[in-house]
Amino acid sequence: xxxxxxxxxxxxxxxxxxxxxxxxxxxxxxxxxxxxxxxxxxxxxxxxxxxxxxxxxxxxxxxxxxxxxxxxxxxxxxxxxxxxxxxxxxxxxxxxxxxxxxxxxxxxxxxxxxxxxxxxxxxxxxxxxxxxxxxxxxxxxxxxxxxxxxxxxxxxxxxxxxxxxxxxxxxxxxxxxxxxxxxxxxxxxxxxxxxxxxxxxxxxxxxxxxxxxxxxxxxxxxxxxxxxxxxxxxxxxxxxxxxxxxxxxxxxxxxxxxxxxxxxxxxxxxxxxxxxxxxxxxxxxxxxxxxxxxxxxxxxxxxxxxxxxxxxxxxxxxxxxxxxxxxxxxxxxxxxxxxxxxxxxxxxxxxxxxxxxxxxxxxxxxxxxxxxxxxxxxxxxxxxxxxxxxxxxxxxxxxxxxxxxxxxxxxxxxxxxxxxxxxxxxxxxxxxxxxxxxxxxxxxxxxxxxxxxxxxxxxxxxxxxxxxxxxxxxxxxxxxxxxxxxxxxxxxxxxxxxxxxxxxxxxxxxxxxxxxxxxxxxxxxxxxxxxxxxxxxxxxxxxxxxxxxxxxxxxxxxxxxxxxxxxxxxxxxxxxxxxxxxxxxxxxxxxxxxxxxxxxxxxx
Amino acid sequence: xxxxxxxxxxxxxxxxxxxxxxxxxxxxxxxxxxxxxxxxxxxxxxxxxxxxxxxxxxxxxxxxxxxxxxxxxxxxxxxxxxxxxxxxxxxxxxxxxxxxxxxxxxxxxxxxxxxxxxxxxxxxxxxxxxxxxxxxxxxxxxxxxxxxxxxxxxxxxxxxxxxxxxxxxxxxxxxxxxxxxxxxxxxxxxxxxxxxxxxxxxxxxxxxxxxxxxxxxxxxxxxxxxxxxxxxxxxxxxxxxxxxxxxxxxxxxxxxxxxxxxxxxxxxxxxxxxxxxxxxxxxxxxxxxxxxxxxxxxxxxxxxxxxxxxxxxxxxxxxxxxxxxxxxxxxxxxxxxxxxxxxxxxx
Numbered sequence: 001x002x003x004x005x006x007x008x009x010x011x012x013x014x015x016x017x018x019x020x021x022x023x024x025x026x027x028x029x030x031x032x033x034x035x036x037x038x039x040x041x042x043x044x045x046x047x048x049x050x051x052x053x054x055x056x057x058x059x060x061x062x063x064x065x066x067x068x069x070x071x072x073x074x075x076x077x078x079x080x081x082x083x084x085x086x087x088x089x090x091x092x093x094x095x096x097x098x099x100x101x102x103x104x105x106x107x108x109x110x111x112x113x114x115x116x117x118x119x120x121x122x123x124x125x126x127x128x129x130x131x132x133x134x135x136x137x138x139x140x141x142x143x144x145x146x147x148x149x150x151x152x153x154x155x156x157x158x159x160x161x162x163x164x165x166x167x168x169x170x171x172x173x174x175x176x177x178x179x180x181x182x183x184x185x186x187x188x189x190x191x192x193x194x195x196x197x198x199x200x201x202x203x204x205x206x207x208x209x210x211x212x213x214x215x216x217x218x219x220x221x222x223x224x225x226x227x228x229x230x231x232x233x234x235x236x237x238x239x240x241x242x243x244x245x246x247x248x249x250x251x252x253x254x255x256x257x258x259x260x261x262x263x264x265x266x267x268x269x270x271x272x273x274x275x276x277x278x279x280x281x282x283x284x285x286x287x288x289x290x291x292x293x294x295x296x297x298x299x300x301x302x303x304x305x306x307x308x309x310x311x312x313x314x315x316x317x318x319x320x321x322x323x324x325x326x327x328x329x330x331x332x333x334x335x336x337x338x339x340x341x342x343x344x345x346x347x348x349x350x351x352x353x354x355x356x357x358x359x360x361x362x363x364x365x366x367x368x369x370x371x372x373x374x375x376x377x378x379x380x381x382x383x384x385x386x387x388x389x390x391x392x393x394x395x396x397x398x399x400x401x402x403x404x405x406x407x408x409x410x411x412x413x414x415x416x417x418x419x420x421x422x423x424x425x426x427x428x429x430x431x432x433x434x435x436x437x438x439x440x441x442x443x444x445x446x447x448x449x450x451x452x453x454x455x456x457x458x459x460x461x462x463x464x465x466x467x468x469x470x471x472x473x474x475x476x477x478x479x480x481x482x483x484x485x486x487x488x489x490x491x492x493x494x495x496x497x498x499x500x501x502x503x504x505x506x507x508x509x510x511x512x513x514x515x516x517x518x519x520x521x522x523x524x525x526x527x528x529x530x531x532x533x534x535x536x537x538x539x540x541x542x543x544x545x546x547x548x549x550x551x552x553x554x555x556x557x558x559x560x561x562x563x564x565x566x567x568x569x570x571x572x573x574x575x576x577x578x579x580x581x582x583x584x585x586x587x588x589x590x591x592x593x594x595x596x597x598x599x600x601x602x603x604x
Numbered sequence: 605x606x607x608x609x610x611x612x613x614x615x616x617x618x619x620x621x622x623x624x625x626x627x628x629x630x631x632x633x634x635x636x637x638x639x640x641x642x643x644x645x646x647x648x649x650x651x652x653x654x655x656x657x658x659x660x661x662x663x664x665x666x667x668x669x670x671x672x673x674x675x676x677x678x679x680x681x682x683x684x685x686x687x688x689x690x691x692x693x694x695x696x697x698x699x700x701x702x703x704x705x706x707x708x709x710x711x712x713x714x715x716x717x718x719x720x721x722x723x724x725x726x727x728x729x730x731x732x733x734x735x736x737x738x739x740x741x742x743x744x745x746x747x748x749x750x751x752x753x754x755x756x757x758x759x760x761x762x763x764x765x766x767x768x769x770x771x772x773x774x775x776x777x778x779x780x781x782x783x784x785x786x787x788x789x790x791x792x793x794x795x796x797x798x799x800x801x802x803x804x805x806x807x808x809x810x811x812x813x814x815x816x817x818x819x820x821x822x823x824x825x826x827x828x829x830x831x832x833x834x835x836x837x838x839x840x841x842x843x844x845x846x847x848x849x850x851x852x853x854x855x856x857x858x859x860x861x862x863x864x865x866x867x868x869x870x871x872x873x874x875x876x877x878x879x880x881x882x883x884x885x886x887x888x889x890x891x892x893x894x895x896x897x898x899x900x901x902x903x904x905x906x907x908x909x910x911x912x913x914x915x916x917x918x919x920x921x922x923x924x925x926x927x928x929x930x931x932x933x934x935x936x937x938x939x940x941x942x943x944x945x946x947x948x949x950x951x
Contacts, residue, residue: 095670096663102700103683109702116684116700121670125643125683127700197737199643201661 009039009205012062012072013152015145016089017081019048019055022145025170026081027059029149033166035218035391037159038207040064042071042504043220043389044579049243049328056085061389065208069355069504073583076202079148081130083115090115095122098200100151103127106141124199126155133188143185150189155196156203160187216393221359221385221501224392225289225315226251228363230259232400235284237263238275240294243327244383245317248289269294273301273314277376280305280312281442283405283432285367289315292334293323295378299341302376306346306467308442309420309428311370311377311405315363318382320577329577330383332500333552338378339529339560345464347471349373350529351480352380354503356390358526364400365480371404372477373470374430380528382551384579385501399479405430410437418449422462426470475532482527483535486510488519493593495543496522497536497569499557502549502580509585518593528557531564540567545592547572549585608633610705611920612696614686614858615712616640618648618906619887621667622913623710623920628676630921637704638680639696644736645670645680649760650906650950652739653767662736686713689862691880708882708920711859711870712913715852715888723755723848726817729831730755731845733764742845745830746773750844753778753833755814758785759947761849762801766943769805776807776841778814778833785851786904787935787945797935800943812836817846852904854889867891871900874926876916884920886912892927903929906950 013030017023024045031043042062048055062071074094080086080101093099101115119125128151130144137143146167153163164183171179210216219227225248229237237256239249249263256263266272272288279286290298295316305312318334320326338350349369353362362379370377408429411417417438421428428449431438440451446463448454475482487510494513498506503524510522523539525532540546546569548558555571562569572588574580611627613620616638624636647665654665673680685699689709696704717732731745732738746752750773754761757777762784765775777783784797798808816834820842829842854869864878865871869891876884876892887909891900903912908929915927936944 104699105701107701109700111703111705114698114700114702116681116698117679117702117704119682121645121673121680127683197741199662199737201663 009063009065009207010068010072011064011077011156011202011204012060012075013077013079014061014075014089014092015057015059015079015081015148016086017057017145018085019057021057021081022142023057023081024059026079026145026149027061029146029163029166029170030059030152031061031063031389032170032218033153033158033163034061034063035216035389036166037162038210038216039204039391040067040208041218041389041391042068044071044384045387046578047328049326058089063204065205069507070582071579073581076200077152079152080115081145081148083109083113087113087115087118090118090120090123093120093123095120096124096201098124098126098155100126100128100148102130102144104129104132106131126151126196128189128192130189133192134185137184137188138181143181146182146185147189147192150186150191151193151196153186154190154193155198157194158204160190163190215396216391218389218391219356220247220387220389221353221356221381222247222317222387223251224356224359225363225379225381226255227394228360228400229287229367230255231360231398232364232367233259233285233402234287234367235261236276236279236286237261237288238266238272238279238286239263239288240266240269240272240290242269242291242294244319244386245289245291245294245315247386248315248317269297270301273298273305273312276312276314277301277305277308277310280310280370281308281433285371287313287315287367289317291317291319291327292321292325292337295334295337296341299337300343302348303343303346304444305376306342306348307344307444307446309374309467310442311367311374313363313366313370313377313379315379316381317386318380320575326577328383330501330579331551331575331577332382332502333556333575335380335499335528335552335556335560338380347468348375348529349377349471349474349527350380351377351526352500352528353385353526354498354500354524356385356388357392357394359385360392360394361399362526365477368401368404369474369477369480372406372427373474374427375467375471380500382501388501407431408435408438416450419451420447420449420463420466422449422466425473426466428466471530475527475530480527482532483523483525483539485521485523485535485539487514487521489521491542491544492519492521493544494518494520494589495539495546496520496585496589497525497539497546497548497557497561498522499525499528499550502551505580505582506549506585508582509589512582512586513589513593516590518589520589520593525557528560531560533564536561537565537567540565545570547585547588547592549573549580549588551575551580606633608635609707610635611637611708611710612704612706613638613710613712614696615714615887615889616642616646616680616682617712617714617887618646618909619714619913619916620710620712621646622910623712623886623917624678625676626914626917627921628678630917636678637706638678639684639686639698639704640680640682641685642735643683645673645682647736648906648950649734650763650948652733652736653764655736655739655743656767656771665736686858688858688860689883691863691883694882706882709884710913710916710920711856711878711883711885711889712887712916713855713858713889715854717848718850718853719848720850723814723817727848729817729819729846731847733760733847742847745845747828747844749773751829751842752776753831753841753843753846755833755846755848756780756850757783758849758851759787759945760852761847762806762943762945763948764847765801765806766804774807775805776809777801778809778812780850782851783808784935784945786902786947787933789935796937797943800937800941803941804943812839852888856889867900869900869902875919875924876912876927877919884916886916903927905947907946910951
């Protein structure tokens with residue numbers, strides 16, 4: 001409409017359909033086009049474990065002018081490709097938001113099962129003939145999803161050519177007719193949207209202007225991990241597919257051979273982790289990826305990595321558990337396993353990025369840390385972060401060191417090389433097989449400085465001390481943000497302490513409550529083990545009360561914090577299989593800020 | 605426990621919405637569903653000209669806020685087209701292939717603008733004026749000091765014309781014998797009323813028969829104009845918009861086969877009941893039997909329409925009241941010499 005004030009974009013679009021409807025593909029085209037236009041993007045797809053014909057798929061994309069940190073609790077647009085799945089989500093659309101649905105279905109609709117009967121009075125209905133338009137464009141109904149993308153683009157006046165380019169790229173490897181059909185379907189949808197009067201008051205304003213030097217890419221957490229691995233010049237990858245970690249391996253399988261790397265799909269997770277320990281022993285930068293059930297299988301061999309002091313990296317994307325659990329739902333419930341799931345008295349380094357850019361950084365720096373401290377490093381994601389898309393500005397220069405090893409010098413004549421030499425910094429100079437004069441053995445048995453089995457009390461004590469103490473200095477590893485505080489400085493009413501993917505929601509909640517007049521800070525903790533105790537302690541000193549929201553039943557991070565620091569925190573736990581709702585955190589902060597001592601006491 | 609009655613109301617205008625309100629009052633446990641093709645909740649046609657007064661947000665024009673429907677448990681199925689009524693099974697068939705059961709049905713679907721057969725093919729180049737989107741598009745097409753050509757015109761068109769002239773636009777009416785419809789003014793009596801229109805800044809031209817409306821390329825000699833109205837004998841007039849106002853045609857296609865009597869409108873008795881015991885009608889869609897006049901008549905105007913919705917709801921819930929006109933039909937000229945019609949009055 002004319003004479004509208006220019007809007008600062010903050011639109012969340014949700015595509016909802018059944019597996020096989022092309023819901024995720026529609027969302028993918030939409031978000032890629034928006035990212036190319038220059039908007040900030042956060043996107044997250046939810047899909048069922050079944051391959052096709054069952055279950056609900058939702059692709060949500062938040063498109064913004066300014067940087068944001070999570071999806072919104074309510075979407076501005078819900079597009080239904082299958083009303084039976086989308087109807088339960090109508091309540092997630094804001095007042096005066098748009099609900100777009102099929103108004104010429106192929107088959108008879110049972111009474112009460114059409115979207116038009118479920119809209120709230122303040123929501124805006126757009127009935128569109130996706131099927132008919134698809135049939136008109138391509139003689140088939142399977143391009144309904146692309147018609148739907150076209151309709152949204154036309155309705156909100158988004159550039160047509162931008163989507164043409166995105167569709168072209170998406171189907172680049174396929175016969176030309178595939179791209180042509182998709183573009184024809186898109187165009188008919190676009191034309192229909194363009195001639196439809198947009199009653200929705202909100203819309204898309206112009207995107208922000210980017211610096212020319214900035215390289216902005218849209219990627220999800222797993223692709224950022226893969227890119228981090230490639231930037232760190234990973235040599236070998238061994239893995240066994242498991243949702244939601246599989247795409248890390250898929251991307252590396254394509255990219256590593258081009259760069260001289262080797263990737264092998266092993267027969268199971270035990271083989272995978274054994275292979276990376278073996279590869280790490282030889283000096284190869286090596287990694288695997290898995291999820292909770294795979295990590296459980298890997299723990300024994302990771303113990304070998306700890307005692308043999310072999311650098312290797314394990315990427316873990318958590319999902320709902322225990323056991324097979326909920327493979328396509330998110331959860332943060334493998335923290336205990338990652339930090340403490342080990343036979344014997346070993347500590348390991350665990351990093352948990354909080355956003356997609358963090359996935360890139362943590363992935364690359366994990367190799368440095370593993371080499372520097374000669375130990376397995378776990379990088380802990382979850383399904384939400386693995387699959388969440390963001391527009392990420394990557395540095396043009398490779399930020400990672402390609403060798404962080406403290407190498408051994410050739411021993412003097414008559415001296416034996418001591419692989420596990422006790423040193424003031426607890427890190428033994430390292431050598432790899434084939435280095436002249438530095439032959440040595442490694443073993444899972446406790447050993448002496450030469451690496452020979454030795455179970456004498458003093459030796460076990462000395463080696464245990466060495467293995468623990470060397471990790472403590474990892475807190476100070478350069479260029480690694482182990483924790484960071486945001487929001488109000490100084491004394492605050494409520495502090496939110498968070499880790500992993502949930503931090504985005506915490507940040508959004510903190511920003512909201514500050515606007516409501518509550519003094520609030522949020523701290524993200526990226527290094528979970530060893531824990532940056534001093535920073536957390538200083539943060540807690542400043543807070544009247546500390547809230548720890550996380551997606552597990554027990555409050556695993558809260559327990560680690562309380563156990564390590566001996567200070568009370570207030571837990572907020574959800575195990576819905578979905579990301580933490582920002583409103584839940586806001587509500588909890590409001591309750592805590594309102595000072596309800598009874599409730600707080602009970603929680604503590 | 606007694607099963608709540610299901611009332612279906614086709615149409616969310618003044619009659620349908622008034623009926624829904626009354627039904628809720630008189631049958632608190634019932635299920636009330638209003639079906640409308642509109643995307644928006646009820647906006648009065650009479651408020652649409654406010655877009656020319658700077659109202660840009662349609663929410664300001666809503667007769668009732670969304671909460672009203674929630675609070676009163678009135679379901680409004682918007683963007684929904686009724687394709688047919690199945691009187692044997694008491695079901696509505698929607699265009700999107702869903703059925704909806706009802707116990708009692710009120711048809712209050714109103715009327716659409718009538719269009720002479722010869723001009724129908726040119727509809728894409730004309731601007732209707734019955735929804736907010738129509739009004740907003742009209743405003744955008746006109747810009748500042750736009751030129752409007754009204755065809756036929758009636759009291760709905762003349763109502764809009766007075767707002768357009770007040771907003772600085774140039775309005776010419778190419779009139780026919782139905783210029784003051786639904787007022788029944790004899791041709792020999794129209795002169796003072798035409799003069800009153802001219803006092804209001806509305807130009808009235810008789811005797812020019814439009815035969816075509818064409819789009820005009822804005823890069824041509826037409827300048828800012830985008831439409832050409834062509835008359836018999838080849839003469840033409842340029843403008844920003846061309847608008848048809850040839851009276852109302854009851855929107856009733858979906859009632860064909862519903863086992864009710866239809867003439868021009870849906871025929872009802874003075875209690876607004878059709879020939880089907882479960883179906884009533886109200887508003888511009890119905891022709892009401894008048895025993896005094898011994899004929900079926902339409903009752904137009906906001907007050908009449910609203911009263912019909914009110915009465916229908918009462919009769920659907922057990923009353924047996926007869927309709928009486930709620931307003932006069934007298935076309936007046938004010939002291940300023942301007943025209944005033946009771947059909948322009950509303951709440």
